[in-house]
Each structure stands twice: as C-alpha cells, then as structure tokens.
Amino acid sequence: MTRLIHFRLCSLSRSIRLALGELKLEMALEEEKPWEWREAFLALNPSGELPVLCPDGKAAVCGSYAISEYLAETHTAQSKLFPGSVEQRAESRRVVDWFHGKFNREVTRPLLEEKLYSRYDPAGARKPDADALRAARANLRYHLGYLEFLSHDRNWLAGPDMSFADLAAAAHISSLDYLGEAVWDDKPMARQWYARMKSRPSMRPILSERVPGAPLPPAHYADPDF
Numbered sequence: 001m002t003r004l005i006h007f008r009l010c011s012l013s014r015s016i017r018l019a020l021g022e023l024k025l026e027m028a029l030e031e032e033k034p035w036e037w038r039e040a041f042l043a044l045n046p047s048g049e050l051p052v053l054c055p056d057g058k059a060a061v062c063g064s065y066a067i068s069e070y071l072a073e074t075h076t077a078q079s080k081l082f083p084g085s086v087e088q089r090a091e092s093r094r095v096v097d098w099f100h101g102k103f104n105r106e107v108t109r110p111l112l113e114e115k116l117y118s119r120y121d122p123a124g125a126r127k128p129d130a131d132a133l134r135a136a137r138a139n140l141r142y143h144l145g146y147l148e149f150l151s152h153d154r155n156w157l158a159g160p161d162m163s164f165a166d167l168a169a170a171a172h173i174s175s176l177d178y179l180g181e182a183v184w185d186d187k188p189m190a191r192q193w194y195a196r197m198k199s200r201p202s203m204r205p206i207l208s209e210r211v212p213g214a215p216l217p218p219a220h221y222a223d224p225d226f
Contacts, residue, residue, distance in 0.1 A: 003028045005041070005052040008209050009116065009178060010034065011108050012064040012100060013051040014171035019068060019164060021202025023075055027053075035117045064100055068164050081164040092158040095150070095165035099172050106139040108172050115179050116214055137181070144187050147173075151189035170197040174206065178217040191226075198224040 004020070004027045006013030020027060032041055037048055045052050045062040053061040053070065061070045072081045082089040114128035114136070147169065150157045158165040173194055176182045184191040197203060207222040220226035 001028050002056050003030050003054040005030045005032050005044075005050065005054065007032055007034050007050055008206075009112060009175050009211055010050045011104065011168075011172040011175045012049070014174060014206055015064055015100070015164070015168045016051050016053070016067050016071075017206060018167040018171060018202045019071055019081060021205070022167065022200075023071065023080060025071075025075065033120065035120050036122065064168075065096075068096070081167075083161040083163055084159055088159045088161075092163040092165045095158045095163075096168045098146075099165075099168045103143050103169075103172055107136050107143055108175060110136040111140075111176060111179060111181055116211070119213065140176070140181060144183070144190060147190040147193070148187045151193040157193070166193075166197060167202075170194065170203070174198075174203070177221055178211075180218050195224055195226065198222075198226070 004013075004016060006017065006029060008014075008031065017029075032038070032050060032052075034048070034050060041052075042048055044054075044060055047062065049063060051064060051067060053067045055061070061067050068081060082092050084092075110132050114132050118126050118128055147157075154160070156162045156166050157169055173182055182194075184194075198207065210216065
C-alpha cells in the first residue's frame with residue numbers, strides 16, 4: 001500500500017494530507033519525527049525534509065511540491081488541485097510557493113522549532129529563543145495581512161475555485177493555531193476563509209489529532225465556528 005511519511009504538525013505534510021482527503025485517496029500514514037534525523041529516513045530523502053510519498057513498488061516522491069504535482073498527474077487531479085486556465089494554475093502555484101516557501105521560512109518553521117521541536121532536541125531540551133519567536137510573530141502579522149488581502153476580493157485564495165493554494169495555506173495556519181499563534185482580531189475576511197477550510201471533511205482528521213508530550217491546542221482549535 002502507498003505510504004505517506006509525515007509529521008502531524010509539519011505544515012508541508014498537512015497540505016498533502018489535505019490533498020489526499022480532497023481527492024478521497026487512502027494511504028497508510030507513517031510518522032517521522034523531524035528532529036531525530038534518522039539515518040534510515042535520510043537514506044530515503046537525503047534532504048531530511050517531510051513529507052515523502054512512497055508509492056507501492058515505485059521510487060519515493062520527496063517534498064510537498066513534487067508530491068502535489070505527482071498527485072495531479074497520476075490521479076487525474078489536475079482540475080481539483082490546480083483548476084482553471086493556464087494563468088489561474090500559475091497563480092495557484094505562486095500562492096503555494098508563498099506559503100510553502102516564504103511563510104514557512106519566516107513563520108512556521110521557526111515557531112515549530114522554538115515552541116515544539118526544542119522540547120525533543122537530542123542534545124537535551126532547550127529554552128525557546130525569545131528573539132526568534134519575536135521575529136516570527138512579527139512576520140506572522142505581515143503574512144496574515146497578505147492573507148486578508150487575498151481573501152478580500154477572491155472567492156478562494158488563488159481565484160474563483162478552491163485549489164492546492166488553499167490547502168497549503170490552511171495547513172500552515174492550522175499548525176500555528178495548534179500552537180496558539182493565530183490571531184484574527186482585525187482580519188475578518190481571512191478568518192472567514194479559514195472557517196470555511198476548517199469545515200471541510202478533509203480537515204477533520206487533522207484537527208482531531210494531538211501531539212504526545214506537547215501542550216494541548218486552544219479550545220477553539222477544532223471548532224469551525226471559532
């Protein structure tokens with residue numbers, strides 16, 4: 001059976017799990033702890049990055065970008081993950097790159113590393129870096145402003161139809177929401193968009209999960225009417 005190697009709070013992994021849910025594809029989930037840097041996993045993906053898709057009897061597909069394109073080509077999912085015209089598909093990919101690239105570097109990765117991964121450091125638990133947290137939170141305010149901008153004049157983030165761009169963005173926001181970092185006070189359109197995403201069946205399994213040994217998420221985390 002095809003396997004997806006992931007970590008439950010890794011936003012890149014979550015985006016692929018959401019894509020699988022939207023496409024109604026069942027795959028075995030195999031969790032990898034990204035802070036362990038296991039040799040067996042590095043042999044599979046030398047970059048050490050998640051997620052990794054392991055199709056039964058075929059070579060591994062590494063990384064969320066490659067996996068999303070693989071799913072689009074092998075499961076006739078092009079119209080589902082990247083709908084519309086050539087220009088609309090290009091815009092979907094641009095927004096995906098914004099969240100999986102810029103947003104991940106400036107917000108998600110540092111917050112996960114400082115608030116969660118630092119607890120499990122093989123060299124011993126360490127205190128979060130206050131400067132890194134402060135910078136990531138400042139960046140988050142900027143990015144939520146951009147999310148508000150995208151949500152204001154569009155039905156979905158990349159255009160009239162839901163696309164992988166919405167799944168990528170929701171994956172990052174949901175991970176941050178688990179950490180109690182998502183604040184919507186002055187972002188009504190972005191909040192409305194995220195409420196629609198939380199209501200989708202593909203989100204339910206993800207929002208029901210908890211990370212062993214980590215603090216519980218806020219009470220509103222799994223509530224679409226937050």
